[in-house]
Amino acid sequence: MKYLDEYRDSEAAAGYARALARITTRPWTLMEVCGGQTHSIVKFGVDELLPEAVTLVHGPGCPVCVTPLELIEKALEIASRPGVIFCSFGDMLRVPGHAKDLLTVKAEGGDVRIVYSPLDAVAIARQHPDRQVVFFAVGFETTAPANAMAVFQADAQGIDNFSLLVSHVLVPPAMEAILSSSLNRVQGFLAAGHVCTVMGYTEYEPIASKYNVPIVVTGFEPLDLLQGVYLCVKQLEEGRAVVENQYARAVRREGNRPAQDLVRQVFRVVPRKWRGVGEIPRSGLGLQERFGRFDAEARFGVAARAVEEPAECISGLVLQGLKKPHECPAFATRCTPERPLGATMVSSEGACAAYYRYRRMKPVELTHGVPA
Amino acid sequence: MCLAVPGRIISIEDGDPLLRSGRVDFGGVVKRVNLAYVPEARIDDYVLVHVGFAISTVDEVEARQVFRYLQQMGELAELEASEGAP
Numbered sequence: 001m002k003y004l005d006e007y008r009d010s011e012a013a014a015g016y017a018r019a020l021a022r023i024t025t026r027p028w029t030l031m032e033v034c035g036g037q038t039h040s041i042v043k044f045g046v047d048e049l050l051p052e053a054v055t056l057v058h059g060p061g062c063p064v065c066v067t068p069l070e071l072i073e074k075a076l077e078i079a080s081r082p083g084v085i086f087c088s089f090g091d092m093l094r095v096p097g098h099a100k101d102l103l104t105v106k107a108e109g110g111d112v113r114i115v116y117s118p119l120d121a122v123a124i125a126r127q128h129p130d131r132q133v134v135f136f137a138v139g140f141e142t143t144a145p146a147n148a149m150a151v152f153q154a155d156a157q158g159i160d161n162f163s164l165l166v167s168h169v170l171v172p173p174a175m176e177a178i179l180s181s182s183l184n185r186v187q188g189f190l191a192a193g194h195v196c197t198v199m200g201y202t203e204y205e206p207i208a209s210k211y212n213v214p215i216v217v218t219g220f221e222p223l224d225l226l227q228g229v230y231l232c233v234k235q236l237e238e239g240r241a242v243v244e245n246q247y248a249r250a251v252r253r254e255g256n257r258p259a260q261d262l263v264r265q266v267f268r269v270v271p272r273k274w275r276g277v278g279e280i281p282r283s284g285l286g287l288q289e290r291f292g293r294f295d296a297e298a299r300f301g302v303a304a305r306a307v308e309e310p311a312e313c314i315s316g317l318v319l320q321g322l323k324k325p326h327e328c329p330a331f332a333t334r335c336t337p338e339r340p341l342g343a344t345m346v347s348s349e350g351a352c353a354a355y356y357r358y359r360r361m362k363p364v365e366l367t368h369g370v371p372a
Numbered sequence: 373m374c375l376a377v378p379g380r381i382i383s384i385e386d387g388d389p390l391l392r393s394g395r396v397d398f399g400g401v402v403k404r405v406n407l408a409y410v411p412e413a414r415i416d417d418y419v420l421v422h423v424g425f426a427i428s429t430v431d432e433v434e435a436r437q438v439f440r441y442l443q444q445m446g447e448l449a450e451l452e453a454s455e456g457a458p
Contacts, residue, residue, distance in 0.1 A: 001399035003378040003418055003430055012439060015447030036374050063373045089423075091373065117424030119406065142374040145409055146423045152390065194374040197420065197428045220375075223438050248434035250376075250420050256427055259409040349373055 003249070007221030008044070016226035017049040020233060027053045028236050029185050030229060031178070031321045033171060034140075034192035035062030035349030036220050042354040044222045046229075054233060057185070057321035060174045060274065061192050063138045064091045064347035065319060067167045068273040069307040072097040075136055075165055078300050079105045079112050085128060087121035088136040090114040091347045096340055098307050118150035118164075125154065125162035134296045137164040142194040144168055144285060145259035148266035151287070151294050163296040168285035169272055171195050172203050177280050178320055179211045186321055188232040190218040190225065193247040198263075200255025204243045212241045219247040266291055275343060276309065276316025313342035318351050325355040332356055376422040378430055381407070381415050396421060 032038060038058045041047050047056050060066055076097045079086035086102070093102040093114065106112035111131075115121050118135050125133035137147040147164060154162040171192055178184055191204055196217045204215045214235035218228030228246045235241060245251055265288070272284025287295050296302075309316075312330050317323040325331050325344070335341040337353055344350035348357075379396040386392060389408060396405045396419060405419070410426045413419055419426035 001378070002380075003435060007438065012442055012447075015442045015445075019442070019445045019447060034374055061374070089373070117406075119424055138373070140374055142376070142422055142427065145427065146406075146425045149390070149406065149408065149425070156390075192374060194376045194420070194422060194427065197376070227438050227441060246438075248437060249431045250428045252428075256409055258411060259427060262409075347373070 004221065007219070007223040009223065013049060013222055013226055016223065016230055020054070020226070020230050021051045023230075023234055023237055024051045024053050025237060027055070028187055028233055029055045029057060030188045030190060030232050031057045031059045031186040032190040032218070032225070033059040033061045033175065034195065034220075035065065035347065035351070036194070037061070037190060037192065037218065037225060038351050039349050039354050040220050040222065041225055042358045046222050046225045049226065050229060054229065056229070057324070058318065058351040059321060060178070060277065060319040061140065061171065061195075062319075062344070062347050062349045062351075063140055063143070063167070063169060064095060065315065065343040065350045066169055066274040066277070067092070067095070067138050067343065068275045069097065069309055070273070071165070071167050073307055074297060074302040075102060076100060076105055077302050078134055078165065078296060079110045080108070081300070083131055085111045085113060085124055085131050085133045086136070087113050087115045087124060087133060089138070091349075092136055092138060094340070095343050095346050118147050119153070122150050122154050122159060122162055125159050126157070129161055131161060132299075133162050135162070135164050136167070138167045140169055140171055140192070140195050141199045141263075142192075142197070144263045144267060145198060145256070148262045151266050151291050152262060154294065155291060160293070163294045163299050164287065165296040166286055167272075168267065169274065170269070170283050170285065172207060173280050173283035174274065174277075175207060176211075177277065177283075179207070179213060181320065183320075183322055186213070188214040188236055189216070190228045190232060191215050191243075193217060193219045193224070193251060196245075196247070196251045196255065198256050198259050200253050201243050201245065201251065202253060208241050208243050214241045215243045217243070217245045217247050217251050219250065274319070276313070276319050310341045315342035315344040315352070318344050325352040326359075328352070374422065376420040376427060378418050378420055379403075379405075381413060381417050381419060384413075384415060396426070
């Protein structure tokens with residue numbers, strides 16, 4: 001397909017690998033922010049083309065993975081109610097709650113439906129005025145314009161039996177949380193291409209200068225990722241720390257203004273809890289007061305609840321780039337995509353699932369005698 | 373989750389700007405796509421589509437920069453084949 005296949009050219013990839021090897025003089029640790037990038041890196045073996053000195057760690061950019069357990073529990077409770085049609089992207093259905101997942105609710109007779117777009121959920125609400133239709137609105141900035149449009153259209157068309165269970169998160173605050181941690185080892189970022197398609201990249205400029213960290217807006221194909229790594233390492237080697245745009249075919253500095261305008265009309269910035277990480281101030285989106293009647297949490301009165309995350313799951317460390325999936329003693333043994341302990345093993349973009357699918361390694365700790 | 377796929381616009385239905393939609397061809401698979409966020413997009417333009425919404429037009433000139441950059445770095449011999457590719 002045009003604009004995909006050409007960016008998988010192995011000769012050009014080899015060219016970038018050689019160029020990168022030429023300029024790399026010492027060890028550097030970079031983080032790719034987005035789960036889509038992680039998936040592509042592991043699937044195409046991009047990391048295996050890099051000089052040994054360059055390490056890629058995988059970031060928090062998988063919205064399915066960072067949705068806190070409390071919200072999964074709220075989804076399960078709402079989806080179990082009679083009269084509800086619960087709509088979601090497919091990824092969320094297998095994320096384990098405390099006792100079950102959305103697929104189990106469906107098997108028990110709940111009306112849980114996978115949709116391709118939030119507008120499909122609005123259409124279902126229009127077709128079933130006697131039912132309550134709830135859409136599980138998870139996502140980063142990339143998905144916010146679609147969810148904003150769903151609410152905006154439901155409001156304009158008087159579709160009152162539609163609501164959103166909102167779990168929207170924002171990338172820049174998570175990057176700052178990682179950079180300000182005393183454990184941080186990330187020296188440069190590949191910023192998430194499609195998040196920047198919507199938001200542009202001006203909000204990353206103060207982060208690059210405050211933390212003296214290069215940030216390269218990067219696409220998702222192997223050549224995009226290799227060029228992103230090259231540009232980032234080049235900045236590090238030259239002692240620079242600015243925002244660069246590798247993905248200019250899809251990203252403009254100011255982003256997509258019409259999309260940002262509608263997102264701002266429908267959503268406001270709120271604190272959000274990230275699974276495995278904890279609450280990060282101003283790191284999520286919630287509905288504006290004007291659209292508050294579309295908030296499923298209020299509509300269904302689902303009380304806040306504290307749910308313990310499985311103690312054995314290290315997804316919080318994986319999401320912050322502090323551990324690699326195969327460094328977890330449960331990886332591929334007590335935690336698999338069929339029986340996941342945490343969300344990073346569920347979503348196809350979760351780092352653990354990507355490692356499991358493409359790179360089944362023996363957990364390194366096992367050789368050091370970590371008890372099973 | 374943030375997957376966006378490039379496709380070519382083959383028809384546009386104008387009208388209410390927020391409901392502006394069209395049909396987009398993804399290498400043979402055609403889907404209806406909301407075009408409200410790409411008011412500048414015209415038929416035959418390539419757009420990046422995420423959960424049923426076009427979020428950007430693809431800039432044809434910028435699309436070659438990943439290869440031009442490689443050329444400037446002196447990896448020219450390896451470049452010619454890919455530069456000639458469709």
